[in-house]
Amino acid sequence: MMESSRQIMAIGNHSALRNTVEALSRYDWSIFHPGTLEEARAILSEQDYRVGLVFLDEAPSSIPLYMEKMPDLYWISIIENVELLSDETRDLIYRCCFAYHSGSLDAQYINTLIESALSMAKLSDLCEKNRKRCQNKALCMVGDTPVMQHLYRTIRKVASVDAPVLITGKSGTGKELTARAIHELSSRRQGPFNAINCGALPAGLIQSELFGHEKGAFTGANQRQIGIIENSSNGTLFLDEIGDLPLEMQVNLLRFLERLTVFRVGGQKEIPVDVRVLAATHVDLEKAIEKGEFREDLFHRLNVLQVRTPALKEHPEDIEPLANFFFQRYSSDKPAMLRGFSQESLVVMQQYHWPGNIREMVNRVRRSMIMCEHRLISPGDLGLERRNGHSRDTDSLQQARDSAECEAIRAALARNKYKILHAARELGIARVTLYRLLEKHGIDRNGVQDEAAADFPSTSETIQLT
Structure with missing residues (x-):
């Protein structure tokens, strides 16, 4: 049986294709000649094509579209004479091709190029798999759906620069975890990561907690205290629930973001601080601005880059792997006889709308692991009933x-x-x-959609070589 990887996508001059197929017949390759770009991309989603042959003699104008829309293929160009090609075509070969063969047909040499391209493709796959494993380890997140893959890509992009980031999302969606991932993937990873919940700070101590104070600045200030902003120097400061910060403190925070200096309470001089600020909120800050509850200038200072953490109902396919992940994480809490989730409980978790998102899932899974008296966790152990996420009274x-x-x-x-x-x-x-x-x-098509195809003037055929 032929290896799935020994399949080649071929585009271009049909007579040249025929000659090459015949010449390569003893090397056990399967060559597919698509009729359109859409057909080519469709077959790529089904089968393992890693090498492409492109015949550039009398090439139609759609060939560059094939090569640029399928960059994961290692393209090998076959031409009669590279010197006779236009500058544009030579540039295309240079940008998009792994190698090229010019001159009379040499089956052994072309086969060597194909084998080399396939080996490089396999090495690339291994390197990419290792890179993603290392990055996802730094992300410390679970989920492989297009929604989560989009979040991972966004995190990596914003981590590569040093601008402020506003993280939005519903409660329990992992905004602090996202902030930690940005820090761990950034150039500041060796510095401190300090998180503070703006809504949990005592009203009279917010300024002291953020900016610090000098000895004797107020009653009870028996010694100097370094504030959390200054303590985050050379690292990252995460301001959670920034929407709960009082208006008078928003002015001080804005001043810090503009000048990157702090005044300790009772202090006499500005202290420069090198820190990156990440902020998070579950409320709509633009609506808060309209109500006069949040400063617009501070919003724009914080919202240079934005990351949105998706609600669990937006990627229900990740519910089962998440549940299993938390089951393993807290396995020390469970009875020895407990083995996992019943099929019914997994179905019910898929149907539930999870208003508390990941935080609620952690709580329900941990509680069920402790309270379950059987080998498998049931919906009752989770505190969920079938169709609990949908109202029978109101649904048509x-x-x-x-x-x-x-x-x-x-x-x-x-x-x-x-x-x-x-x-x-x-x-x-x-x-x-x-x-x-x-x-x-409204299902996210990121990662599954197929772009419109350009027609290619040939028929579709698959040629099996033995």
């Missing part, structure tokens, strides 16, 4: 159908690793229908 029949349809689509995508063709086949519908349903239910 159509709403119930839509909800079931949405859950089935999400589950099929998750089982098929977000490969559209596989998910559509499992559901017994056409790809076009599945795309329409993704749009209907």
Whole structure:
């Protein structure tokens, strides 16, 4: 049986393709010649193509689109004479190709190039897998859905610069975890990470806690105290629930962000501080500005970059791996006989809307692990009832159908690793229908959508070589 990786995507001059197929017949390759870019990208989502052959003699203008829209393929260009090519075509080969062969057909040499490209592709896969493993370890997050992958990419982008970041999201979605991940992936990772909840600070001590105070600054100030901002120098300061900071303190925080200096309470001089500020809120700060509860100038200072942490209901496919992750994390709390979750409890967790998000899940899982008296955790142990996340009193029949349809689509995508063709086949519908349903239910298409294809003037065929 042929290895799945010994498959080649071929585009370009059809007669040259035929000659190359015949010449390579003894090297056991499978060559696929797509008719359109859409067909090429569809087959890539199903099968393991890593090497592409491109025939540039009399090449149609759509060839650059193939090569640039499929950058994960290691392209090898076959041409008659590189000197006769236009500057634009030579630049295309330089930018997009792993190697090229010019001159008369040499099957052995072309096979060597293909083998080399395939080996480099496999090495690239190993390096990418290791890079993601290391980065996800730094992120300390669980979830592999497109929604979470988008969050990971955003975290890595904002971590690479030193500007302020505003982290938004509902309560319990992991805003502090996101802030820690940004710090761990940044150039400040060797410095301190200090977090403070602005809503939990005593009203009379906020300024002292943030900026510090000198000895004798007020009654009870028996010694100098370094504030949390100054204590975060060369590191990261995370201001959680920034929307709860009193207006009078917002003025002082704005001054610090503009000048990067602090005045200790009772102090006489400004102290420069090198710190990156991350802030988080679960409230809509723009609405708070309209109500006069938050300063607009401070908002713009904090909102240079923004990261939004998704609610758990936006990526229900991650519920089961998250539950298993927390089960393993707190396994020291469970009875020896407890082995995991029943299938019914996993279904119920998928249906529940999780208003408290990850924080609520942690609490329910830990409680169930302690209280469960059987081998598997039941919905009752979790404190959940079937369909608890949906109101029977208010949902219409159509709403119930839509909800079931949405859950089935999400589950099929998750089982098929977000490969559209596989998910559509499992559901017994056409790809076009599945795309329409993704749009209907507002399911994030990031990572699964297929861009519009450019037609390619040839027929589609697969040529098996033995």
